[in-house]
Amino acid sequence: MALTESNTSIKGGEFLIKDIDASHIFIPEEFSEEQQMIAQTCLDFLRTEVHPRLDEIDYAKDNSLMVSLLDKAGELGLLGTAVPEEYGGFGMDFNTSLLVAEAVGAGHSFSVALSADTGIGTLPILYYGTEEQKHKYLPLLASGEWKASYCLTEPDSGSDANSGKTKAVLSEDGQHYIINGQKMWITNGGFADLFIVFAKIDNDKSLTAFIVEKSFGGITMNAEERKMGIKGSSTRQVFFNDCKVPIENMLYTREGGFKIAVNILNIGRIKLASAVIGASKQVTSQAVNYANERKQFGTSISNFGAIKHKIAEMHARTFASESACYRAGQNIDDATVDLLASGMDSAQAKLKAVEQFAIECAIMKVHGSEVLDYVVDEGVQIYGGMGFSAEAPMDRAYRDSRINRIFEGTNEINRLLSVGTIVKRAMKGELNLMPAAMAVGKEIMAIPDFGVEEEEGILVKEKKVVKNMKKAILMIAGAALQKYMAAFEKEQELIMNLADMLIETYIAESTLLRVEKLIGVRGEAACSLQQDAAMVYLHAAVNKTANAGREAIMSFAEGDELRVMLMGLKRFTKIEPLNLKEARRRLADAAIEKGGYIF
């Protein structure tokens, strides 16, 4: 993609205080023919190899089917998209790897197996491995000859990842680390040839990562976990009993493991967000089709307003999540290019770029997984009784969706992280939040802007609404930080409220910018449905922001401050009325006519 000066100067989290020009964001409509061909390959693979076997995959007695599917995906090169060519992969950029994740995202258990293998299983070596480690392992993983898994979680160490008890002790001859401990919820555990294992050396406070081959010995497993969903993905407890790992298989530095875990999870989060977009699109299409086919009271149920409402919401939310996901993905690509130009090596540049956009990655993970949960819930509802039957696809979609709010950091952890990182960066002076917050503080004491001088342009009023949503966040975060100071991080309920406001603002802004850019290319008439989706989303986002803001203010402010802030919030969450019912009907009617997801 073309790189502009203003593009590269966008920093992670900066959306909160900076107006972004629509021309500086990437929109999915800009994917090249080649990128679309890659996505089509993934969709073709699901259609021919995975979707006809979903039951077989979920109720398989062993892992052989999943392994053979991964082998076939490997033959097509789908396991090596993110791996550079010098290590046997295809060296695609970050946004392409997100597109691949989206395209396989509707693959249920297979999608989970593939993303664990290519994501958390492979990327630690790609980003933190030595040249020897990369040359030894990456070609095996990129081709699918070997499958990988990631062993971080333990029975007593989940969200608090650094509290793990697994130990690594140097052997007497100094040639091996002897690993002992128990890991839990290990995706692909049942068939992995390689494990990325996090353990503490001696009495270290922090984790160290190791590349452990199955053949090193000392690895045993419990039976497959019985799960609510993604039943076909292998999930095991893995035990390390005097597992001898050569010292050259330590990854990165001693006590550098936590950093690996955090950074790899950043990537995992946004990849999860793109995967759930793929699933949301598929479920929406299935639900629209079913609504067209299912007749009650002498007509297709898709003719009923109550059903149209659901179909339209499924569209608006998925479209919105997609808008933000690839915007963030391109920001990461641009930042990578920028860092490469400054002399950083490729792996470091990519890592640093992702780290810069950790806030957006967390936002996307929460939003995407909650959109999919909404979509599958309404999908079941549209299917009615059949939605509850295991004969129809909604049963699996509903069950498989739920894990997305839990793994790759729970949505609570990610909400804490998104706000926490912004605050941390503001304190360090990396994000110039304070002047903006103070300006908002002044503004709420001044006479309101009655909006008489309206600028002309595409979506100008709507963008002003988003700008005001940002002010609401700054007002509340600024006041809360002043009140609580260092104790701010203990106010988790308040942070959850702020995170909700932050998420809605980022997503609504991305959606508007996408539509603005698209109108610039295709003209307004050709983008009316996208505009409807953006407006439906924006109104909901404003309402959520107002509700969360009110909760937040009432949790800490009193007296005059409470009243002034509530008035300020009201001013910042004002939006002109619009007939949303009609906008939703237009969206739904287009989907009903097409017989599937329209964007």
Added chain:
Amino acid sequence: MKILVCITNVPDTTAKIAFTDGDTQLNKAGITYITGPYDDYALSRAVELKEQLGGTITVLNVGLSDSDPVIRKCLAIGADDAIRINVEPTDSFFVAEQIAQVAKQENYDLILMGRESIDFNSGIVHGLVGELLGIPSISPVMKLEIEGTVAKMTREIEGGKEDIEAHLPLVLGCQEPIAEWKIAGMRGIMSARTKPIKVLEPTGQVTTTTELYTLPAPKGAVKMIAAEEAESLIDLLRNEAKVI
């Protein structure tokens, strides 16, 4: 083995078909284009034969530049190069003439294509090409093996199958299960970037014009009647449909 695979660029099988300009043009808005599904099988068999016997595969399309994405996908699946005759494919004879014109100069051992396109479904281009080149044409071929200069084929015929042997060169109209359907792999997609697409101008004159397109009448409602209720079927045929 020198193989030419002729492909069509057609609306996706799920596309909603509508017309514009007084029903004289297809409304292309919102339509996704794909390689003709039968052509896809022809290409897949060509790729398998190349793997088995060596040789080259050239893909040929009669169409405007909007065919290029579909052509590049064929290159990604395994064709070595491509030729596009830069003209709207208006009728079967005109298309066959274009193909024959290229084939005359190149001496292909095999000219493969789908049994028919899925937009106009005329199903006669392979026969016309065979006649224009003076070589045999066979369709619909469901199985194809090459032994030396002999092609051993199984063809679908009314009520059964026919095993045929013929000497190369041949023109074949293909259909599944002639080959395993192929997905473009990452390596193929990347290499398609550098494979050439030669664009040639058409020869001959278009002699047909389209006056009007109409959609087939929508299918009527279907009633299911259980076998043991044959009497009610007779009653419906007699009194409702009034056909007996």
